[in-house]
Amino acid sequence: MLSPASVLASIPSPGISSFAVGPLTIHFYALCILAGIVVATLMTNHRLTKRGAEPWVVVDIALLAVPLAIIAARIFHVLTHPGFYFGDGKDLWAIFRIWEGGIAIYGALIGGAVGAWLGCRWTGIRFWSFADALAPGILLAQALGRFGNWFNQELFGLPTDLPWGLEIDYPNPAWPAGLPEGTLFHPTFLYEVIWNTLGVLVLLWAGKRFRLQWGRLFALYLVWYSAGRIVWESIRIDPSEVFLGLRTNVWAAILGVVVGLVIFAVQSRRHPGFEPSPYVAGREWSADGAVQSQDTDDFVDVSAPPASEALEDTATSSVTPK
Numbered sequence: 001m002l003s004p005a006s007v008l009a010s011i012p013s014p015g016i017s018s019f020a021v022g023p024l025t026i027h028f029y030a031l032c033i034l035a036g037i038v039v040a041t042l043m044t045n046h047r048l049t050k051r052g053a054e055p056w057v058v059v060d061i062a063l064l065a066v067p068l069a070i071i072a073a074r075i076f077h078v079l080t081h082p083g084f085y086f087g088d089g090k091d092l093w094a095i096f097r098i099w100e101g102g103i104a105i106y107g108a109l110i111g112g113a114v115g116a117w118l119g120c121r122w123t124g125i126r127f128w129s130f131a132d133a134l135a136p137g138i139l140l141a142q143a144l145g146r147f148g149n150w151f152n153q154e155l156f157g158l159p160t161d162l163p164w165g166l167e168i169d170y171p172n173p174a175w176p177a178g179l180p181e182g183t184l185f186h187p188t189f190l191y192e193v194i195w196n197t198l199g200v201l202v203l204l205w206a207g208k209r210f211r212l213q214w215g216r217l218f219a220l221y222l223v224w225y226s227a228g229r230i231v232w233e234s235i236r237i238d239p240s241e242v243f244l245g246l247r248t249n250v251w252a253a254i255l256g257v258v259v260g261l262v263i264f265a266v267q268s269r270r271h272p273g274f275e276p277s278p279y280v281a282g283r284e285w286s287a288d289g290a291v292q293s294q295d296t297d298d299f300v301d302v303s304a305p306p307a308s309e310a311l312e313d314t315a316t317s318s319v320t321p322k
Helices: 004-008 028-050 057-080 092-096 105-123 127-152 188-210 216-235 248-270 307-319
Strands: 018-021 024-027
Touching: 024 028, 028 057, 028 127, 057 105, 057 127, 057 248, 105 127, 105 248, 127 188, 127 216, 188 216, 216 248
Parallel strands: none
Antiparallel strands: 018 024
């Protein structure tokens, strides 16, 4: 049994996970996810607008990216946790009860990437410009989303006697068989919140210090986030499919690190310079009656004409009669 001192220093879990508003039931899990979406949208809009993009063009992209991300995240979770939904005595309708928890970030990244690519094609925004602008915001959104696991008392880690052990109500459907009441667990939700929040600061610093463009900042996000997930997934005890001794989400996190490194290397080789604009050629936007400017602290300034054009203008004016 744990000492009274350890219990007093432990992290309590919320006593409720939802509340009623008239006939509706509002789940804190859903509110955490929605808060993350809002924060990511605001941060991405700010970062794209600084580069000269049309204000709130991110909303047009999000209209495709967010629904596809949520759908793909749920599909990924169901496919990697088939024992939750398929078999004797299982309720197939639980597949659609997303408010009970169960979305996979790597599925969200796949679905969201497809939706973002389509949205960028629609709006004329460069896909990698959008991805780089999104990177810090999506990491902060993931930090906020993890509080949903805290409210649901799910996805906790191995038993621990550390002072910051997480209290879980007993009995609980996720309670490991054989462990006595009062056992504390690693608060993996909190570990990920801290790691992701620190990552936001790292991405903002690295993006400005090294002027990471052409998808390189997004690649750094993939490496940072996935490296942390390798650790958190290794100590979580929720049921999951295991291949070659590792949980499926650990394999997904390892793949995330590899993909991030590949993107960084390939884009550094293909695009050694800076992006001329957040828009693809021929799709540029500028406000009526305003001069478009670039944030030269983070990105290259292309507001001035190329040197060759400036020389031509000078030569023309020198021979024009006055």
